[in-house]
Amino acid sequence: MSAEFGGRTGRQGKLSRWLRGRRPEPAAVDEGDREALLLAAAGAGLPLAPAAHPAGFGCSCDRVGCPTPARHPVSFAWQTQSTTDRSQIERWARHQPQANFITATGMTHDVLDVPLEAGREALERLAEDGVEVGPVAESDDGRMLVFTLTRGTPEDEDEWWPCELDCHPETMDEHPGLRWHCRGSYVLVPPARLPGDDNRTVHWVRGPEHPLPDPLSLLEYLTDACARHVGQNPEQAAAAAWPSRR
Template identity: 75%
Template sequence: MGAEYGRRSGGQGRISQWLRARRPKEAEGDGGREALLLAAAAAGLPLAPAAYPSDYRCSCSRIGCPTPGRHPVSFAWQTQSTTDRAQIQRWAEHQPLANFITATGMVHDVLDVPLDAGREALERLLAAGIDVGPVADSGGDRMLFFTATRGTPEDEDEWWPCELDCHPETMDEHPGLRWHCRGSYVLVPPARLPGERSVDWVRGLEHPLPDPLTLLEVLTDSCARFAGDEQAAAWPSRG
């Protein structure tokens, strides 16, 4: 799947149908789950076990967990994260219900946007012939664009920690966008969420990781436009 699809696309409805159709059938069952996890590790994504949904609650012992099924099991997830095939197989076999997170900022970053904005941005990027890497649908409300990490660029004094990306003072510049880099993580497909939701690949790991800056302008523009549409709907003008 590449830019040619974008040029032939019939619009938002077509891309939405395509996204739904791209849910990988090989992820069904434990064997497919393990294969996808090992493929992620082989692509260089460091993995660690995460919580999983238990009914509408989280498998962790925290009462009222604010992110059920979305967080690592261990507080040491940054040092625990690995691409070691044997270790990931042991985790998958001994924790068959567990989700997995991938630690960002080592090999890859993730640009995390609202689903509708992500769908529009993906269509525009493909139509423009821009190389897009792996993309995941996260729970039906966010879209994750996997990119190469910026790491610690030599021409910058500091790396950009993820927690700064969501602060209110940055939202005018990057409305709706979360940039997961060093010190952050996202769920890696396949993952289950409460309410029979899931995290699934839209574009798989066979696509090389692009430079995040090649996607950033289109993603921020789509986020800004959808944020503007939502504000207009919430505060209709009065005649």
């Protein structure tokens, strides 16, 4: 079910085997593949809800100057609406054939969202060190989405570990480096289309059939790579720093 991509020259062999070769062009996803990919994500425990879709260079919603075109849920009740129920997802997919879908984070999974080049660098290091990585998606707007287990919702709220990397949809512009999507946030789930006339998409490079890893096993690799990529800008470097208590 995974889409795939190749690594860089010199390291291509190991990384390519790890990511299973070279991914096909995203335009190959048809309506049947879309539904199958959505059901595979739900089957892996990712709760889904319908999202807006591109309308030309803009968004299908009726908000003038939508700040996140084709990247947001269609319902304000997306957190309670999100589900892994196969029948409901089939109904949504068939009745809303153009809709993107989001997956609500902080329920069963989190997402570490990084600049694409930093993410590829981190994946090379993870592959070299033999660290297990789960589902990974790429967005053609320059981001990589690394899916992990959630930090959870402990019975004792004092045990919750707040972190400066926690990212909510309305604060994404404040996190140009690493964004940690957990409770109260969401990301687009593949296959999704982005605005524009160049067939930009969000697509899997490692599909949802891969087990979710502990986020802390990946975090140092990702933060180090982000620091190298955004270190020229002190404000961006702060956004890529190791998490600290508030």
